[in-house]
Amino acid sequence: xxxxLIASLVGLFSCSALAAEGGGLANxxxxxxxxxxxxxxxxxxxxASGGGLLIVARQDGAVDAIGVDGKVAFTLASKSGDVELxxxxxxxxxxxxxxxxxxxDTNQVxxxxxxxxxxxxxxxxxxxxxxxxxxxxLDGPRGxxxxxxxxxVVDTGNKRIQLFGVNGVFMHTLPLTTKxxxxxxxxIPYLLKKAADxxxxxxxxxxxxxxxxxQVKVYDPEGLYLRSFANIGKPVALAVAExxxxxxxxxxxxxxxxxxxxxxxxxxxxxxxxKSQTKRISGLTVEKGQQVFVGDAGKSLVNEFHTVAGGRxxxxxxxxxxxxxxxxxxxxxxxxxxxxxxxxxxxxIAKSGKExxxxxxxxxxxxxxxxxxxxxxxxxxxLDANGGIWVLDKKKKRC
Numbered sequence: 001x002x003x004x005l006i007a008s009l010v011g012l013f014s015c016s017a018l019a020a021e022g023g024g025l026a027n028x029x030x031x032x033x034x035x036x037x038x039x040x041x042x043x044x045x046x047x048a049s050g051g052g053l054l055i056v057a058r059q060d061g062a063v064d065a066i067g068v069d070g071k072v073a074f075t076l077a078s079k080s081g082d083v084e085l086x087x088x089x090x091x092x093x094x095x096x097x098x099x100x101x102x103x104x105d106t107n108q109v110x111x112x113x114x115x116x117x118x119x120x121x122x123x124x125x126x127x128x129x130x131x132x133x134x135x136x137x138l139d140g141p142r143g144x145x146x147x148x149x150x151x152x153v154v155d156t157g158n159k160r161i162q163l164f165g166v167n168g169v170f171m172h173t174l175p176l177t178t179k180x181x182x183x184x185x186x187x188i189p190y191l192l193k194k195a196a197d198x199x200x201x202x203x204x205x206x207x208x209x210x211x212x213x214x215q216v217k218v219y220d221p222e223g224l225y226l227r228s229f230a231n232i233g234k235p236v237a238l239a240v241a242e243x244x245x246x247x248x249x250x251x252x253x254x255x256x257x258x259x260x261x262x263x264x265x266x267x268x269x270x271x272x273x274x275k276s277q278t279k280r281i282s283g284l285t286v287e288k289g290q291q292v293f294v295g296d297a298g299k300s301l302v303n304e305f306h307t308v309a310g311g312r313x314x315x316x317x318x319x320x321x322x323x324x325x326x327x328x329x330x331x332x333x334x335x336x337x338x339x340x341x342x343x344x345x346x347x348x349i350a351k352s353g354k355e356x357x358x359x360x361x362x363x364x365x366x367x368x369x370x371x372x373x374x375x376x377x378x379x380x381x382x383l384d385a386n387g388g389i390w391v392l393d394k395k396k397k398r399c
Contacts, residue, residue, distance in 0.1 A: 031308045032255075032268030032292070034276035038302040039070040046283025046295025046302055047101065050094030051115055054285070054293060054302055055101075057089040063101060065117060068304070074117035076101065076110075085110045085122065090142040091197065093151070098166070102144040102153060107137065109144065109153060111167065123168030136162065136170050143198040143209070154195040154208065161198065161208070161223075174206075178225040189213055190225030199240035201260060207245060209238040216247055218262075229262045237284035239292070243310035246292060248281045255284065255294060257307060265310055269294065269303075276303060331365055339381045347389060349378045359391065 040046075040056045048055040053065040053073055063076040063086060076099075078086040088105035099114040108124025124138045139157025146152070150171070151164040161174040178190040194212035201207070204221035216229040216238060233249035240246075244265060245258045253271035258264055270277050279298025286292050292305045335348035346362040350370075357378045361369035377395035384390060392399050 031266045032257075033306045035304040035306055036068070037275060038066070038068055038293075038304060040064075040066060040295075040300055040302055043295065043297055043300045043302075044282065045089070045297060046285060046293060047089060048092035048094050048099075049285040049287055049293055050099075053115070055092045055094065055099065056283075056295070056302070059297075061087050061089060061105075063089050063092075065099075065115070073115070076112055076117050077119045080119055083122075085119065091144045091154075093144045093146045095146050095166075100144055100146065100151060102141045104140045104142055104156070107139060107141065109138075109141070109151070109164075109168070121168065123164060123170075136173075138162065142196050145198045145200050147200040147204060152198055152200065152206065154198045156195050159192045159195065161192075161195070161206070174219075174223045176219065176223045176225065188225060189215065189228060190217065190219075192217070196236075197238040199238055199245075201240050201245075202242060205260075207238060207240055209235050209247070211235070216245070227262055229258060232256065236281055237295075239284045239286045241286040241290070241292075242288060243290070243312050246284055246286060248284050248294065250281060253278045253281055255281075255292070257310065259310060266308075268305065268307070273299075276305075278303065331362055331367070333360060333362070333367060335360065337378075337380050339383050341383050341387060347381050347383065349381055349391075359389075 038054065042059045044057045044059040046054060047057055047063065053067060055063060055065055057063050062078055065073045067073055076086065084106050086101060086103050088103055089101050090104045091102050093100045094114055097114060098120065099112040099117065101110045103110065108122050110122045111120040112118060113120055138153065138155050141153050142156045143154030144151065149166055151166065153162045153164065155162045163171040163174055165171060176190055176192065178188045192208060193210055195208050196211040197209035199207045206219040208217045210217055214232065214234055216232065216235065218226045218228065220226055229247065232247050234251045235247050236250035237248040245260065246255055247258065248255045253269060254267045255269045256264060256267045278294060278296040280296060281294060282297035283295030290307045290309055292307055294303045296303060333348065335350060337349040338346055340346045344363060348360040348362055350358040350360055357373055357376060359371040359373060359378065359381065360367055376393045378391050379394040380392040382390050390399060
């Protein structure tokens with residue numbers, strides 16, 4: 001009886017010590033409940049999750065979608081004809097119908113159907129999707145997120161965040177700004193040095209893991225710097241859930257959950273060979289219901305945890321979202337000026353160089369009508385509120 005009592009007291013004191021140290025216990029209850037190990041053969045990195053599947057990159061650069069039973073649902077094509085698609089996949093994002101994979105070697109984002117995994121297209125360096133010229137090409141991109149129809153890509157080599165429409169139309173570079181000065185004259189670390197991951201919360205705030213600064217930097221939807229999560233070791237992975245922010249530390253192999261203001265809620269996980277432990281964290285993703293998946297490239301598996309719920313974001317006044325753009329089709333005509341009526345009809349001035357210029361009427365992806373204009377050099381076209389067509393004649397300087 002005495003031995004049993006001593007053992008019980010030792011166990012009680014051990015649990016109390018763990019709770020005091022933030023070791024995953026709260027009032028005697030585990031804050032992060034380990035559920036299972038999911039085998040992932042020759043895993044290089046956990047890229048994303050969605051639709052009941054985990055998107056996992058193998059060490060050879062191939063990307064599989066696997067279920068929680070470890071079975072491969074489909075494998076993504078790494079080439080399309082002679083075109084290299086995937087060589088060093090870094091991150092992925094899943095929407096209702098599209099899987100986006102960003103690759104730091106081919107410097108592009110590759111799109112696949114979801115579920116299914118059939119190749120849809122690509123955008124990035126020399127791969128289309130840009131309308132702004134070479135200055136918008138990606139250089140070693142390492143992170144991607146999709147929020148309300150806008151694709152956010154961490155352009156690591158260029159130290160910036162690029163925004164695209166859902167199928168690769170370049171929108172603009174997110175302007176990163178700050179207000180005021182740092183404490184005691186310290187510089188505010190709002191610029192990116194080596195961005196390695198990105199995620200957004202339900203309010204549209206942007207979280208970027210900066211590997212060089214060892215911080216998670218937080219921006220408002222317009223790029224205004226808000227704060228940083230500092231003193232987080234050597235962060236290697238980031239995920240944002242509906243009730244908090246998760247950051248993985250490469251040195252300690254610990255995952256920490258924070259509230260949205262950067263206050264530590266609790267840590268969980270540790271380095272080791274045992275179950276729920278990791279040897280080399282490589283990827284972190286979350287699903288609704290406090291499901292957390294931690295990739296371990298050292299053991300070629302994914303650990304699944306269920307964590308206690310944190311406080312959700314306070315409801316914010318709904319503002320107009322960021323406009324998105326989607327490429328629909330190409331019309332094979334040479335034109336220099338366009339004007340539309342907002343109902344699907346487009347008027348275009350045919351490219352100059354001919355003796356007589358022409359006004360083209362475009363509808364349903366083709367030329368519906370061609371209006372020949374004699375002895376005029378058309379340079380601009382517009383429509384008024386009543387549908388009237390106005391053109392500018394550069395030759396006779398008249399409208």
